[in-house]
Amino acid sequence: MKKSGKYNRILVTAALPYTNGYTHLGHVAGSFLPADMYARYCRLAGYDIIFICGSDEYGTPIALAAIKEGVSTKEIIDKYHYANKKAYEELGLSFDIFSRTSNETHAETAQEFFLNLYNKKLLYQKTEKQLYSEKENRFLADRFVVGTCPICGFEEATGDECENCGSALSPNQLINPKSKLTGDTPVIKDTVSYYFPLKDYQAKLEKWIDSKTDWKPNVVNYCKGWFKTGLQDRSITRELEWGVPVPIKGEEGKVIYIWFEAPIGYISMTKELFAQKGEPEKWKEYWQSKDTKLVNFLGKDNIIFHAIFFPAMLMAHGDFVLADNVPANEFMNLEGSKQSKSKGHAILLKDVVNKFNPDSIRYAIASNMPENKDTDFYWVDLQAKNNNELSAILGNFVNRTFVFCEKYFEGRVPESGTFAEIDSNIINSLKSYVERIASYYENYKFKDALGETMNLVRDANKYFNDTEPWKVIKEDKARCGTVINVCLQLCHTFAILFDPVLPFTSIKILNMLNTGKENFSWDKAAELTLNNGHKLNSPEILFRKIEDSEIEK
C-alpha cells in the first residue's frame, strides 16, 4: 500500500448525523461530501483507507421527540436512521460502514472509555442542584424544562437556551420552571455529576494545535478563541434514561452525556466494521498505531467537539491516535439564509436525490463548497451547473467522441497512429494535471480539485474543435482515427479523475468504454490505456438538461 507522508493508513470520519431529523444539503456540504470525495480520492491513489460514519442516536432531543410524538425512542431513531442511510446510498456516499450509536458495541466501547478515565482517577464528582419532577419521578434534563427567560422575560424559554434573545441558559436560571411534558412544577434536588477536567488539557491542546501548520485557518482561529476564553471542565453525565448507562455501581439512572459518548462512535463503528469482516482485532491498527492518519470531516458547529473535546478525551485515555487534520467547512446556506431542520428552511437530501441526477447535486455542492466562508445554495445554480458545465462541457465531450467513433469507426478504438504536436501537447499535459489535482485533494481543496478537473475537459473540448475530426474524416481517415483515439483515452482519464465527485458518471463512462476497473487508479490517469481495436459500448447521455419548470417547483 502507498504511504501518505509518514502514515501507512488513513482513517476518515464524517461527523455523525443526529437522528432526530432528515439530513439536509447543509450537512452534505459541511462534512459528508468532502469526506466522501477525499475517501474516494484516497482509494484511487492506492492508500489503505477506511471511511467511518453512523447515526448519533442518544440524548435529550430524541428522548423528548419520542415522548411528544407518543412513540418509543427506538421508533424515532429507526425512522431517521434508515431514511438517512438510504439517501446517503442514493447520493453515492461510500462509507465502509454506516452504523449507529444505539448498537451494543458502542455502549461497551463508550463504557470502557469512561471507566478507563474513572479508574485513572481523572474524573471528579460534583454535587449539583437539579430540577426534579416528583410527579414524573425523574430529574428534568435541559430541554425537558420550560420557563421564563431571566434575561428578556420570554415565557417559553427552555432549560438550555432562550429562543427569543438567544441566551444560553441552564435550567436553574429559568423563572417559574415547569416540566415541558406534564407542566409539573419541579423541586430542586441534589444530584452527583461526573466531570471531565478539560481545563487541565488546555496547555497540551494549545501545543498540539500550534504544531498543526497545515490546518485550515478557520479551524485554528475557532480553537484560539476558546483558548483565550479559557476551557472549562465539563460534566459528562446526565440524569436521563435514553443513553449509554454510566458503568458505575450506584449510578443507575445516569447516562454518559452525548458530547463525550458520541465521538467514541468512530472507534466503536471501526470495531464493528472489522468484526463484520471477520478480523475483530484489526480496528486497533487504525486507532492505536501512530502511523494512522486520522482525518475528521465536519461542519464548523462541530469544531469544538473534534478539535478540543475529543482530542482531550483521547489524550486522557492515551491509547488512541489524535487527528492529523480536522478540515471543517463553514455553512452552506439556502438562498441567502441558514438551513435549519427545526425551522423547516432546508432542502432535505431524501427529497432531491431522486428528482435530480445525484452527480449533479454532488457537483453543484462541491463546486460551491463552503471551504473557507459560508456559501449559498440556489436552485438556479444547480440548473446552471448541470446544464452549462456537466452537460455542455463534460457530457458534450464524451458524447461527441462516442457518437463520432460509432459513426465512422464501427464503435472500436481507432488506431493511434503517429501523434502530431497538438496530440502530444494534450497527452503530455495530463501528468501535470493529474499531479496538481492530487495535490488539491491531499490538501483538502476540493473546489480547486474540481475546477482543475473541469479545466482539463475544457482543454479536451478545445482539442476536439481544433483538430476538426468532422472535416479530417473526409480527407484523412487515419489522422482522424488518431484524434478519436486520443479523445477516447481522455474519456478514460475523466472516468478516474471525476470519480471523487461524480461516481455514477464515472461508472457510466467505464461502461461505455467497455472496460472494467483494471486501469482504474490515479497513477493510470495520465496513461493511454485503451488498446487499438477495443470494442466500445453504445453511447448514452450522461447529463440530461434540467428544465426551468423543474427548478420552479
Ligand SMILES: [Zn+2]
Ligand atoms: Zn431571553
